[in-house]
Amino acid sequence: MIDMTRPEREPGAxxxxxxxxxxxxxxxxxxxRLYGIGAIAAAMAILLTLFVTIVGSAxxxxxxxxxxxxxxxxxxxxxxxxxxxxEAIRGGDFGGIVKASxxxxxxxxxxxxxxxxxxxxxxxxxxxxxxxxVLENPDLIGATxxxxxxxxxxxxxxxxxxxxxxxxxxxxxxxxxxxxWVDALSADGDVEMRFNTRFFTAGDSREPELAGILGAxxxxxxxxxxxxxxxxxxxxxTAVYLEEFAPKNRWTAVIEININNLAAVPSIVFGLLGLxxxxxxxxxxxxxxxxxxxxLALMTxxxxxxxxxxxxxxxxPSIREAALGMGASRIQTTFHHVxxxxxxxxxxxxxxxxxxxxGETAPLLMIGMVAFIVDIPGGPFDAATVLPVQxxxxxxxxERAFTERTSAAIVVLLFFLVIxxxxxxxxxxxxxxxx
Amino acid sequence: MTGQTAAxxxxxxxxxxxxxxxxxxxxxxxxxxxxxxxxxxxxxxxRKNEVTALIGPSGCGKSTFLRCFNRMNDTIDGCRxxxxxxxxxxxxxxxxxxxxxxxxxxxxxxxxxxxFPKSIFDNVAYGPRIHGLASSRAELEEIVxxxxxxxxxxxxxxxxxxxxxxxxxxxQQQRLCIARAIAVQPEVILMDEPCSALDPIATARxxxxxxxxxxxxxxxxxxxxxxxxxxxxxxxxxxHLGDLVEKGDTEHIFTAPxxxxxxxxxxxxxx
Amino acid sequence: xxxxxxxKSFDExxxxxxxxxxxxxxxxxxQLADSIQALTRRDAELAARVVSQDKRIDxxxxxxxxxxxxxxxxxxxxxxxLRLVIxxxxxxxxxxxxxxxxxxxxxxxGALAGSVPLDPVHTIRRMSALVMxxxxxxxxxxxxxxxxxxxxxxxxxxxxDALHTSLFRELLTYMMEDARNITxxxxxxxxxxxxxxxxxxxxxxxxxxxxxxxxxxxxxxRPKGDESSIVIVEPRTADTEGxx
Numbered sequence: 001m002i003d004m005t006r007p008e009r010e011p012g013a014x015x016x017x018x019x020x021x022x023x024x025x026x027x028x029x030x031x032x033r034l035y036g037i038g039a040i041a042a043a044m045a046i047l048l049t050l051f052v053t054i055v056g057s058a059x060x061x062x063x064x065x066x067x068x069x070x071x072x073x074x075x076x077x078x079x080x081x082x083x084x085x086x087e088a089i090r091g092g093d094f095g096g097i098v099k100a101s102x103x104x105x106x107x108x109x110x111x112x113x114x115x116x117x118x119x120x121x122x123x124x125x126x127x128x129x130x131x132x133x134v135l136e137n138p139d140l141i142g143a144t145x146x147x148x149x150x151x152x153x154x155x156x157x158x159x160x161x162x163x164x165x166x167x168x169x170x171x172x173x174x175x176x177x178x179x180x181w182v183d184a185l186s187a188d189g190d191v192e193m194r195f196n197t198r199f200f201t202a203g204d205s206r207e208p209e210l211a212g213i214l215g216a217x218x219x220x221x222x223x224x225x226x227x228x229x230x231x232x233x234x235x236x237x238t239a240v241y242l243e244e245f246a247p248k249n250r251w252t253a254v255i256e257i258n259i260n261n262l263a264a265v266p267s268i269v270f271g272l273l274g275l276x277x278x279x280x281x282x283x284x285x286x287x288x289x290x291x292x293x294x295x296l297a298l299m300t301x302x303x304x305x306x307x308x309x310x311x312x313x314x315x316x317p318s319i320r321e322a323a324l325g326m327g328a329s330r331i332q333t334t335f336h337h338v339x340x341x342x343x344x345x346x347x348x349x350x351x352x353x354x355x356x357x358x359g360e361t362a363p364l365l366m367i368g369m370v371a372f373i374v375d376i377p378g379g380p381f382d383a384a385t386v387l388p389v390q391x392x393x394x395x396x397x398x399e400r401a402f403t404e405r406t407s408a409a410i411v412v413l414l415f416f417l418v419i420x421x422x423x424x425x426x427x428x429x430x431x432x433x434x435x
Numbered sequence: 436m437t438g439q440t441a442a443x444x445x446x447x448x449x450x451x452x453x454x455x456x457x458x459x460x461x462x463x464x465x466x467x468x469x470x471x472x473x474x475x476x477x478x479x480x481x482r483k484n485e486v487t488a489l490i491g492p493s494g495c496g497k498s499t500f501l502r503c504f505n506r507m508n509d510t511i512d513g514c515r516x517x518x519x520x521x522x523x524x525x526x527x528x529x530x531x532x533x534x535x536x537x538x539x540x541x542x543x544x545x546x547x548x549x550x551f552p553k554s555i556f557d558n559v560a561y562g563p564r565i566h567g568l569a570s571s572r573a574e575l576e577e578i579v580x581x582x583x584x585x586x587x588x589x590x591x592x593x594x595x596x597x598x599x600x601x602x603x604x605x606x607q608q609q610r611l612c613i614a615r616a617i618a619v620q621p622e623v624i625l626m627d628e629p630c631s632a633l634d635p636i637a638t639a640r641x642x643x644x645x646x647x648x649x650x651x652x653x654x655x656x657x658x659x660x661x662x663x664x665x666x667x668x669x670x671x672x673x674x675h676l677g678d679l680v681e682k683g684d685t686e687h688i689f690t691a692p693x694x695x696x697x698x699x700x701x702x703x704x705x706x
Numbered sequence: 707x708x709x710x711x712x713x714k715s716f717d718e719x720x721x722x723x724x725x726x727x728x729x730x731x732x733x734x735x736x737q738l739a740d741s742i743q744a745l746t747r748r749d750a751e752l753a754a755r756v757v758s759q760d761k762r763i764d765x766x767x768x769x770x771x772x773x774x775x776x777x778x779x780x781x782x783x784x785x786x787x788l789r790l791v792i793x794x795x796x797x798x799x800x801x802x803x804x805x806x807x808x809x810x811x812x813x814x815x816g817a818l819a820g821s822v823p824l825d826p827v828h829t830i831r832r833m834s835a836l837v838m839x840x841x842x843x844x845x846x847x848x849x850x851x852x853x854x855x856x857x858x859x860x861x862x863x864x865x866x867d868a869l870h871t872s873l874f875r876e877l878l879t880y881m882m883e884d885a886r887n888i889t890x891x892x893x894x895x896x897x898x899x900x901x902x903x904x905x906x907x908x909x910x911x912x913x914x915x916x917x918x919x920x921x922x923x924x925x926x927x928r929p930k931g932d933e934s935s936i937v938i939v940e941p942r943t944a945d946t947e948g949x950x
Contacts, residue, residue: 318549327538691921
């Protein structure tokens with residue numbers, strides 16, 4: 001029965017109380033919305049700052065200072081015996097040629113020390129460039145050409161304005177004479193910024209101006225490939241088995257808890273495991289992407305399993321019932337109906353797990369992928385490093401020019417991560433449209 | 436009309452005077468969920484070409500009993516079925532029975548229309564495909580056509596057989612599910628509250644469909660609507676708290692039930 | 707009687723239906739008693755009142771009809787409730803017919819008022835007392851859902867039928883003895899027939915009560931004691947045997 005004993009109030013009085021309250025309620029709602037917008041704005045500002053800082057310090061790494069010199073391909077230095085064979089050319093003294101060119105340009109440098117300083121203007125990599133040119137075109141031997149040669153990292157820094165000129169000479173890596181030479185070159189229009197192709201085509205180097213990201217990128221690629229090949233089938237199969245086939249008993253509960261715990265294990269522990277098992281017991285090669293991939297696969301497995309299980313759980317049970325009711329077997333039910341519906345979730349879980357693995361450093365340090373490797377790896381068994389480790393290595397290097405390269409490497413890493421996440425979104429969209 | 440349905444139409448429809456053939460027999464069927472005894476000692480004959488309605492309040496075990504007929508309870512962890520069900524003389528609760536084969540003989544339609552997220556055609560063709568009932572594409576198309584025609588859906592969907600099944604209305608989806616079930620030519624069709632999510636017009640269509648197809652199949656239907664049980668069924672069984680309280684001709688159950696609990700339930704009394 | 711439906715207003719409507727039946731039954735009983743009294747006392751005034759009162763019974767029947775239709779349409783009663791509504795419809799029709807017979811008896815009382823009193827009137831009174839007893843019992847059985855009382859009524863109808871047969875012979879004999887008796891005897895014949903029919907309707911109600919209570923209809927052929935349709939009385943041999 002409805003209680004009618006409540007004192008009756010004037011209808012206006014009620015609406016007044018309600019209106020007052022309503023005002024407060026609306027105000028509270030507006031406040032809450034403002035907090036939310038504020039939080040997002042703060043996050044966006046921080047992210048933007050991060051991007052601006054990184055990109056701001058990275059963009060100069062994508063260009064490189066070159067100096068123009070008149071180069072005489074002295075046959076005596078390249079091929080003293082005149083055999084004209086590739087082997088002989090490979091042994092040629094191209095460094096001497098570069099030095100000769102510099103001496104030619106600045107004959108005033110006479111002392112030993114002066115000469116050494118002079119030679120610092122051009123990178124030691126210039127000699128390799130010349131050798132490559134001659135190997136491609138032996139007719140150059142004996143000819144004289146105006147060539148743009150890679151400048152040394154200090155010159156590069158100076159030209160990019162990252163080396164202060166107004167500090168005492170002893171505090172600079174270039175002395176006054178060197179600066180004067182560079183200025184002279186610059187006055188003649190013989191200093192130019194060119195796109196830094198080497199950064200994308202070379203492996204690591206002690207010389208910043210010669211260091212490239214490709215070795216690390218290829219290392220990352222092989223590592224990710226191994227990770228994907230191992231973790232995706234294993235993870236999805238585990239998830240499908242646990243979710244669709246395994247009986248729900250104490251054992252599966254224990255397994256589930258352990259998988260969840262595994263996802264929370266610090267990544268360096270996986271690195272230790274890799275070191276102990278894959279390197280010391282199994283005797284797999286050090287610093288190889290295959291081992292890195294295996295370690296990262298271990299680390300990514302829980303993520304993939306958890307994401308896949310969640311995706312499988314999200315498939316409405318009515319679909320399973322429908323299929324089973326039609327007389328489909330468990331496997332048919334799973335692979336005809338449940339797995340396709342869960343696929344977008346599984347794939348995005350996988351990609352996010354892979355992106356996480358791509359950015360992982362610590363476990364790879366443990367298995368020796370932190371080594372200095374100049375060569376671009378030719379396969380998963382070659383020694384290699386990966387992008388985040390490369391960032392770590394460069395950030396650790398003393399040369400000023402490595403700072404901008406570190407940022408550039410971060411930009412490249414972020415670029416791959418964005419690509420992968422975009423891929424996750426696209427895949428999800430594509431599969432979801434097909435229900 | 437296809438040859439198949441034409442042939443079926445010429446079959447003699449069982450008249451009420453004829454001896455009512457028993458299609459399936461449940462003997463002392465009981466179901467346990469863990470320690471809970473959800474169903475006790477159910478004895479019930481399901482008659483051929485008739486609609487048997489299972490009614491009762493929520494949690495009375497009627498759906499559980501229904502799901503014994505195609506062993507869908509097997510999919511529930513900790514569910515144990517005791518007793519025996521004979522389908523045309525075959526014991527179907529025996530552990531060595533192939534449930535896949537059983538479910539081809541005993542089709543099921545669920546409470547919520549649950550077409551596969553595939554095309555209308557693929558929905559109906561799924562059963563024949565997995566059971567290998569069609570040897571050619573043409574034969575498959577023939578099965579799909581006749582199943583859709585028999586459920587009265589053909590005229591509504593013939594122009595969009597490759598549209599997703601989920602794009603149909605609720606009532607159409609449920610008829611699609613029935614078409615999907617009959618595409619494998621089952622002997623028995625189980626329906627678990629097939630109209631509870633539908634409006635009265637769609638419900639009436641389904642009821643009419645049930646009445647039509649019962650000439651070819653044996654139907655067991657769980658329903659919460661007593662009116663629906665009264666309208667579509669020939670036999671009614673009333674379940675209460677895991678017991679089969681009363682069974683008999685629908686007419687009799689709804690005019691003069693013998694048991695007090697049945698009486699209370701169907702007249703809407705506090706029982 | 708009907709209680710404990712989850713929907714309370716359903717109970718209320720069913721109870722209202724029963725109350726109306728009870729009121730109608732009471733009215734019909736009174737009408738029949740009054741008409742018989744008017745006949746035996748040759749009271750034309752009472753007879754006229756009975757005739758005028760019949761309208762009330764008709765109104766009540768109409769009420770029951772509309773209430774039943776309403777219940778069927780809106781409540782979709784099942785089992786016991788369904789039987790209750792169906793039986794109420796049928797019982798009200800029977801009661802209405804009984805009311806009509808009472809009115810008919812009362813009308814003929816007016817025509818009889820001018821003629822000499824005849825002995826068979828007493829037989830009619832005995833017969834009507836029997837029938838009124840049946841009506842009372844059958845209404846009780848309906849209200850109490852008492853199967854025994856209802857079955858008792860069905861048995862008692864045989865007695866009424868037997869009485870009617872003998873009354874038929876008696877009246878024929880009277881008519882043969884003296885042609886002046888033909889007019890009053892003919893009226894009495896009709897009155898007797900009416901009262902016999904009331905007994906039949908009471909039996910109908912009893913059968914409906916049986917359906918209401920047990921859910922099964924009684925077997926088709928019920929005991930028949932009325933042989934008046936085959937009675938032949940020869941003018942010479944005017945025996946009045948069997949006037950028990």
